[in-house]
Amino acid sequence: xxxxxxxxxxxxxxxxxxxxxxxxxxxxxxxxxxxxxxxxxxxxxxxxxxxxxxxxxxxxxxxxxxxxxxxxxxxxxxxxxxxxxxxxxxxxxxxxxxxxxxxxxxxxxxxxxxxxxxxxxxxxxxxxxxxxxxxxxxxxxxxxxxxxxxxxxxxxxxxxxxxxxxxxxxxxxxxxxxxxxxxxxxxxxxxxxxxxxxxxxxxxxxxxxxxxxxxxxxxxxxxxxxxxxxxxxxxxxxxxxxxxxxxxxxxxxxxxxxxxxxxxxxxxxxxxxxxxxxxxxxxxxxxxxxxxxxxxxxxxxxxxxxx
Amino acid sequence: xxxxxxxxxxxxxxxxxxxxxxxxxxxxxxxxxxxxxxxxxxxxxxxxxxxxxxxxxxxxxxxxxxxxxxxxxxxxxxxxxxxxxxxxxxxxxxxxxxxxxxxxxxxxxxxxxxxxxxxxxxxxxxxxxxxxxxxxxxxxxxxxxxxxxxxxxxxxxxxxxxxxxxxxxxxxxxxxxxxxxxxxxxxxxxxxxxxxxxxxxxxxxxxxxxxxxxxxxxxxxxxxxxxxxxxxxxxxxxxxxxxxxxxxxxxxxxxxxxxxxxxxxxxxxxxxxxxxxxxxxxxxxxxxxxxxxxxxxxxxxxxxxxxxxxxxxxxxxxxxxxxxxxxxxxxxxxxxxxxxxxxxxxxxxxxxxxxxxxxxxxxxxxxxxxxxxxxxxxxxxxxxxxxxxxxxxxxxxxxxxxxxxxxxxxxxxxx
Ligand SMILES: Cc1ncc(C[n+]2csc(CCOP(=O)(O)OP(=O)(O)O)c2C)c(N)n1
Ligand code: SF4
Ligand SMILES: [Mg+2]
Numbered sequence: 001x002x003x004x005x006x007x008x009x010x011x012x013x014x015x016x017x018x019x020x021x022x023x024x025x026x027x028x029x030x031x032x033x034x035x036x037x038x039x040x041x042x043x044x045x046x047x048x049x050x051x052x053x054x055x056x057x058x059x060x061x062x063x064x065x066x067x068x069x070x071x072x073x074x075x076x077x078x079x080x081x082x083x084x085x086x087x088x089x090x091x092x093x094x095x096x097x098x099x100x101x102x103x104x105x106x107x108x109x110x111x112x113x114x115x116x117x118x119x120x121x122x123x124x125x126x127x128x129x130x131x132x133x134x135x136x137x138x139x140x141x142x143x144x145x146x147x148x149x150x151x152x153x154x155x156x157x158x159x160x161x162x163x164x165x166x167x168x169x170x171x172x173x174x175x176x177x178x179x180x181x182x183x184x185x186x187x188x189x190x191x192x193x194x195x196x197x198x199x200x201x202x203x204x205x206x207x208x209x210x211x212x213x214x215x216x217x218x219x220x221x222x223x224x225x226x227x228x229x230x231x232x233x234x235x236x237x238x239x240x241x242x243x244x245x246x247x248x249x250x251x252x253x254x255x256x257x258x259x260x261x262x263x264x265x266x267x268x269x270x271x272x273x274x275x276x277x278x279x280x281x282x283x284x285x286x287x288x289x290x291x292x293x294x295x296x297x298x299x300x301x302x303x304x305x306x307x
Numbered sequence: 308x309x310x311x312x313x314x315x316x317x318x319x320x321x322x323x324x325x326x327x328x329x330x331x332x333x334x335x336x337x338x339x340x341x342x343x344x345x346x347x348x349x350x351x352x353x354x355x356x357x358x359x360x361x362x363x364x365x366x367x368x369x370x371x372x373x374x375x376x377x378x379x380x381x382x383x384x385x386x387x388x389x390x391x392x393x394x395x396x397x398x399x400x401x402x403x404x405x406x407x408x409x410x411x412x413x414x415x416x417x418x419x420x421x422x423x424x425x426x427x428x429x430x431x432x433x434x435x436x437x438x439x440x441x442x443x444x445x446x447x448x449x450x451x452x453x454x455x456x457x458x459x460x461x462x463x464x465x466x467x468x469x470x471x472x473x474x475x476x477x478x479x480x481x482x483x484x485x486x487x488x489x490x491x492x493x494x495x496x497x498x499x500x501x502x503x504x505x506x507x508x509x510x511x512x513x514x515x516x517x518x519x520x521x522x523x524x525x526x527x528x529x530x531x532x533x534x535x536x537x538x539x540x541x542x543x544x545x546x547x548x549x550x551x552x553x554x555x556x557x558x559x560x561x562x563x564x565x566x567x568x569x570x571x572x573x574x575x576x577x578x579x580x581x582x583x584x585x586x587x588x589x590x591x592x593x594x595x596x597x598x599x600x601x602x603x604x605x606x607x608x609x610x611x612x613x614x615x616x617x618x619x620x621x622x623x624x625x626x627x628x629x630x631x632x633x634x635x636x637x638x639x640x641x642x643x644x645x646x647x648x649x650x651x652x653x654x655x656x657x658x659x660x661x662x663x664x665x666x667x668x669x670x671x672x673x674x675x676x677x678x679x680x681x682x683x684x685x686x687x688x689x690x691x692x693x694x695x696x697x698x699x700x701x702x703x704x705x706x707x708x709x710x711x712x713x714x715x716x717x718x719x720x721x722x
Contacts, residue, residue, distance in 0.1 A: 061514045071509075072514040074517060076366075076370065079370035093380050094378070094379060103510060123363050124367045
């Protein structure tokens, strides 16, 4: 059974044609994180305060300029969610004590990379989920510590070469399942998104914005600089992440996980892998069939369980 | 005016309550926990109109305190020792935001070895972070200075967070008679929180705490913070006078105890200075011209006051309840900085380290330190830093080790 929710965003034509976020930021050309943020910001709007952790996006607001039409505060690598707690609580106090009116209320949005979300900021995030904090969390997941030169993080996929996994088999670990970890806390909403699927993304942000409580978003963010590909391939790689089944688009709501876009005929993972320099060692100088198959099988196993 | 028997912790909690604090991010740690328990209890029984949230760490607690203050509410928080250090990254960070709030620190020694008992290594570790620091020696002072601290933090010439420091156990858990300021009068003194231009409102968006590129904007903001912190000397003095007019209790950046006509002077922070006062009284009776200076403000450091108050003295003994490994007492070096090159500066600035991890400093030891000052004057030689430790203590430790060794051998474990 497929639920067809009421949405403003039925197809591409319904999406905003102009972006709210200003241009000219120092993000790299083709940054998949910025691609996702642009789309998210269009729907969240400027009645918002972004609470940021250390990472690439910290350089969006550099004194004395910012691309945000709403508000922003940079905190530290490990505690952006706690920063959101302070802002949300303070706004609630000001509202309760009639020191501001509803027109001055704001959506509080945490913006961090995977390094924060999967690692250093995890206990701070978990704390906000215990406390059922009313906020949005956008993790742009470029699968590594990008800002420091793409060392591997807990979000790095198996086999990927990073600045700290340059051996013949790349990163020996496996990408941590942050979606499951967040969902295990039973927050209001958890979703995976990607900038290359803007309608799916828009509907999820629209849904998240209609809810209260913690609303958690993980955006896989193709990163030309860290993943080593031509910036013009960002959208293509994003689409392939979905079509190969490597990045399942799904949401957790009311205790249930729903896949929002099931790739019925999945493309082979190598279509996705071979476009990226970080996986080049799987194909050159010799094909590493064992590793490619291992990655394929993990994806196959995941989808076997999805009805 | 109500007189109550209050612990130092209860006095800090009363300060936060009387200041009409809006928000209290919290995390438990001995010997501070009683502060947040008292506040939680008042909030639960509708005696205080505030919101309290228990974070999952002090790093998060100080972050939330900073962002709430940056959103525009009055914030109080409390910690101690390991907690203060766990939040250290954020102490520096939120001070740079120029968002004012008050943090009580109940001083306790730092691991390792882990201990619950007091000294000042935690608070001196936070010396350079941008928080102003007020050090208290009585429960009354804790309460009054918490009220003053809110004014200091929120003053437009400062706009920095302030730490009110009280010693663990000796002050935190000791009951003393405290005059409770009248609630309405306290509220008038502290006044409504004015967020000024540091706040978040949808109708007037701002970016706070943004990154800078390069040393020029970085230095600009760091210098601004330093200059604002220095304003703390003038503002604290003004506030102390105003407080005295309204409540009849006078404070100053440095407490001057019988030091005006003294030739020899002890310098100490915190409540162990009370022990020094006792020694001063006894020595005065025996005919010594001796006194005590106790800085309440460590940041900003009242350098000129020190230079003025110590001009013409023969010798000064700084008793540090902290130890900078490989250097010595931190307050001693702060004093040396304040006095060096000043006309008529005392020739002998002696350094003693003691009272670590709650170890007592006995009256006899103060006598010995006074004697050392006298000897320095007569011999013309300033002795090197001395670590207070008695022969008896050393014997005790050796005895413990001997016993442990016997036990280890009985257990068949090699040593
Ligand atoms: C406490 C602390 N440790 C380390 C750093 C250095 N650092 C800055 S950004 C960053 C990487 C963050 O990775 P991620 O969250 O994935 O964001 P990205 O850089 O990929 O955008 C690191 C390690 C820091 N700022 N703070
Ligand atoms: S390194 Fe990657 S994530 Fe960071 S700005 Fe560049 S493209 Fe974006
Ligand atoms: Mg990253």
